[in-house]
Amino acid sequence: MKTIVPTLEIISNSYGSSFTYTKHAEKTNSKTHLWHYHPEIELVYINGGAGKRQIGSHISYYTNGDLLLIGSNMPHCGFTNEQTGNKNEIVIHLKPEFLGNDFFVAPEMKRVLSVINQANAGIAFGGETKKNIGKKIEMMGDQLPFERLLTLLSILDELESSEEYTVLNANGFSLELNAQDSDRINVVFNYVKDHFQESIAIDEVSSLVSMTTPSFCRYFKKISSKTFTEFVNEYRLVHASKLLAEKPITINEVCYESGFNNFSHFSKSFKQYTGKSASQYRNEHKIIIK
Numbered sequence: 510m511k512t513i514v515p516t517l518e519i520i521s522n523s524y525g526s527s528f529t530y531t532k533h534a535e536k537t538n539s540k541t542h543l544w545h546y547h548p549e550i551e552l553v554y555i556n557g558g559a560g561k562r563q564i565g566s567h568i569s570y571y572t573n574g575d576l577l578l579i580g581s582n583m584p585h586c587g588f589t590n591e592q593t594g595n596k597n598e599i600v601i602h603l604k605p606e607f608l609g610n611d612f613f614v615a616p617e618m619k620r621v622l623s624v625i626n627q628a629n630a631g632i633a634f635g636g637e638t639k640k641n642i643g644k645k646i647e648m649m650g651d652q653l654p655f656e657r658l659l660t661l662l663s664i665l666d667e668l669e670s671s672e673e674y675t676v677l678n679a680n681g682f683s684l685e686l687n688a689q690d691s692d693r694i695n696v697v698f699n700y701v702k703d704h705f706q707e708s709i710a711i712d713e714v715s716s717l718v719s720m721t722t723p724s725f726c727r728y729f730k731k732i733s734s735k736t737f738t739e740f741v742n743e744y745r746l747v748h749a750s751k752l753l754a755e756k757p758i759t760i761n762e763v764c765y766e767s768g769f770n771n772f773s774h775f776s777k778s779f780k781q782y783t784g785k786s787a788s789q790y791r792n793e794h795k796i797i798i799k
Contacts, residue, residue, distance in 0.1 A: 526654045528603035528661065535595060544699050546584040546691070549602035550625060552664070553577040554646040555588055558595030559754060559794075561747055562588050563698070564631035566733030567677040568743050570750040572794065576639040578668060580629035581605055583678075584695060586702070592755060599646050601661065621662065624669035631677035638671040680734035693718040694732060705744045706768040711737055745769060746782045753787055754794035760787045 529549075544563075559572040564585040571588075574595060579585055581604075589598050605625065606612075613622040624632075634642065645664055649657045668674075696717055701709065714737065715725035729737045749767040752758065761772060764787075769775035779787050 526657065527607045528601060528658075530649060530657065531600045531602075532650055533589070533598045533600070535589075535593075535597060544584060544586050544695055544702065546582050546695075547602070548581050549604050550581055550628060551577070551579040551585075552601040552603075552646070553579070553588060554599045554643045555593075556596040556598070556643060556647070558589065558593040559751070560588055560590065560593040560595075561586075561751055562633070562677075563702075563744075565678040566735060566740055567631060568740075568747045569633075569677070570747050570754070571633070572754065574639065574643070576634040576642055578624065578628040578632045578634070580625070580631065583629060583631055584691075584698065585631070597647075599650070601646070601649075603661070620669040621665045624665055627676065632668075632674050633677055634668065634671060634674045636673035638668070638673040642667065678734075693720075693728075697729070697737075701741055701744055705741060705748065706766065708770070709741055741768075742778060743782070746779055749775070749779060749787070750783065750790065753791040760791070763787065 553575065555571075555575040557574045559570070560575075562569055562571055562575065562577065562585075564577070564579055565583055575588060577588070589595050612618060613625070642664055645660055649660050652660060697714060700714060700717060711726065712722045715722045718725065720728065726737060729735075729740070733740060735743075745768040749763050749769075752763045752766060753760070756763075758766070764772050764775040767775070769778075776787060779785075779790070783790055785793070
């Protein structure tokens with residue numbers, strides 16, 4: 510059985526800069542489906558559109574674009590694809606020590622250091638913060654390196670003071686990035702990503718990472734603060750949210766295309782997860798469907 514291996518992404522700084530600034534036009538980010546990690550902190554602005562986000566063990570669906578701050582070595586998938594419908598995606602990568610090991614120790618950097626530390630769990634920003642910071646991030650594309658650096662620092666400072674945010678792995682994601690743990694969790698996440706529409710047996714996944722089923726269940730709960738079954742169901746429910754918003758198919762078809770084989774169970778689970786019935790959710794998001 511083929512399983513995608515975990516990917517350590519190697520990132521090089523932009524020319525003349527201590528960090529990277531990359532702008533992807535619609536449908537041009539080729540890393541969307543890769544489950545990967547890197548030591549760099551990642552700031553992502555998605556201008557418009559809707560799609561899935563998977564950061565650590567958190568899975569959710571965003572609408573009307575997104576603004577994300579992801580900490581060092583936090584595994585995640587890409588956020589846009591051909592169906593996302595965004596205008597563009599801008600990704601900024603910076604090493605924790607990108608301005609020297611002692612830079613963030615300075616009193617003036619206390620707030621910036623705070624938001625960087627909080628980003629270890631992944632943060633999604635919304636409201637006016639997303640709108641205003643998004644404009645600044647896009648403006649950076651026309652700036653010279655020094656001015657771009659000053660803008661980045663002001664953005665990080667502004668993010669720290671925002672109250673319009675959600676910590677994505679609020680219950681914890683305790684992956685210690687030694688080689689064995691990294692390989693294990695990446696194998697598991699990739700397997701779920703590729704097979705969530707099928708029936709997934711825990712003993713089969715356990716064997717993929719050379720663990721007994723009881724040991725794997727304890728391990729996964731310790732890493733992600735949720736059971737493996739909860740994680741798979743959340744993945745399916747987020748996919749269902751995406752289908753309800755984006756595809757004009759019946760709710761019954763959404764159920765089975767999301768990996769559920771029982772409509773009653775799907776309806777109950779969706780209501781518990783979103784607080785809305787599938788039909789209510791579709792009505793609220795039908796503007797996305799083309």
